[in-house]
């Protein structure tokens with residue numbers, strides 16, 4: 329067996345380069361991060377041929393003395409941490425002291441730098457890891473790194489690079505991410521002499537979005553700001569109905585570092601659940617600020633993957649705040665009192681008619697200006713007057729009772745007078761086939777899926793019912809059911825007890841870990857109530873006790889609201905017209921609770937395009 333030897337620094341650097349700088353975009357990222365760490369106010373990036381032949385990053389930061397510069401090229405030389413415990417609170421981008429030596433080991437590398445108070449600058453030239461020269465040079469203070477012929481000395485690695493176009497796309501995207509996260513730094517990006525963007529320092533990230541991602545993208549987003557105990561998020565998230573077919577436009581930063589985080593993306597996707605069609609993704613740009621000690625960035629050398637020390641806390645925080653934002657955005661654009669609403673509503677009546685692009689389903693741009701609270705109030709009032717619940721037989725099976733729910737009679741019961749009928753602009757044309765119904769509208773033709781519409785309306789009624797604790801009605805169980813739980817389940821149950829009671833569960837504690845289930849919400853079959861609770865506790869246990877009872881209840885509701893399961897007869901023409909009226913008052917009329925589209929509009933201009941003339 330050959331004898332064991334310690335690798336030379338040059339070989340060690342080349343191996344590290346395989347991890348740290350496997351592609352040009354990684355070089356760009358390391359250099360830009362160094363510039364930001366050096367407190368640059370201006371960063372200029374230039375590349376050629378997808379960064380394979382040339383990449384330059386130049387800043388006006390603190391710079392280095394010639395001793396520092398020489399040291400910076402040594403392996404594990406860093407000015408950013410000193411002891412292992414510093415790893416627990418990393419506030420800078422770099423800390424490994426690996427980037428510069430790694431890059432220099434696999435390229436032609438020229439570093440020019442001048443420390444703030446030095447008279448002269450220093451130029452270091454390293455070729456494939458070998459120092460060629462170190463000399464004085466004149467330059468303004470700051471640092472400029474030029475990397476050319478990347479991986480020429482390691483042909484094996486060069487083979488793995490993608491086409492120039494692909495590498496360039498990555499470079500541009502990465503430069504945009506850093507520019508986005510650091511609005512106070514002036515960023516310039518140049519590709520082969522052509523300026524791709526030049527963005528002067530600005531106050532906030534939203535200004536940057538407009539400049540570097542374009543107006544269209546910026547306009548599809550709305551600002552979001554939320555603060556928790558030791559967490560903060562801000563950023564921009566898709567307006568109601570904005571969705572994409574890929575995750576590409578879900579962009580996350582943690583402490584201004586662009587990251588890939590399943591925790592964050594799943595939390596956001598869940599918060600958009602039922603707000604956009606299933607299988608599609610919301611556009612979001614979110615910045616999470618968190619105590620550096622609560623994040624582990626030391627997972628992978630490229631630092632793109634991070635881990636939160638308390639994943640459930642972060643998840644819940646993001647989920648709740650994005651969800652609240654969505655609810656607000658979907659329900660009302662203006663915060664009007666009921667009186668004002670009416671006037672506004674009449675004035676803005678046209679606002680009710682949604683416009684949907686049939687192909688893309690990149691849809692739902694319509695402004696829904698109705699004040700839902702006033703509608704719900706009226707609804708409650710009219711229900712009270714009719715006193716629909718007074719003769720409820722509490723022992724009847726759930727299905728039957730379900731049909732007597734105050735908000736249930738959606739089809740035959742009008743909430744608001746004909747005058748303000750939001751569906752008035754929709755003229756019923758025909759029911760073509762099964763669930764397919766056609767309407768003409770001032771702007772085109774609407775195709776509606778009747779069962780989906782019914783399910784959406786029913787879903788929101790149940791949701792209202794659920795949300796409004798005073799309105800949730802219980803049915804008494806014929807035979808109270810004794811339940812015994814283990815310690816974890818029982819403490820999870822206790823944590824949600826108040827909410828469960830608000831939902832309509834009647835649960836009495838009798839002894840440690842023993843409960844008696846005496847009643848359940850109307851929308852649940854009494855026979856299923858206990859297993860519903862067990863499901864809830866199981867999922868609560870899986871999510872570390874962090875389950876939102878609301879989201880669980882929603883899932884249960886979805887199962888309830890299935891038009892086909894309810895064995896209804898076909899809708900009559902009149903019922904369909906009334907249904908539309910109800911639908912257009914929904915918070916989110918566009919998708920059914922399962923995330924499928926409810927209706928779309930084919931605009932007149934589409935017909936004109938096909939006929940190749942004005943209609």
Ligand code: ADP
Nearest residue numbers: 362366400406407422423424425426427428471
């Ligand atoms: P790290 O960033 O992990 O410390 P690097 O290899 O990227 O390691 O850089 C090594 C050191 O060189 C840094 O700690 C810093 O002191 C110095 N340095 C690198 N780039 C710059 C720059 N653009 N301006 C000033 N100092 C820099």
Ligand code: MG
Nearest residue numbers: 358362422427
């Ligand atoms: Mg670095």
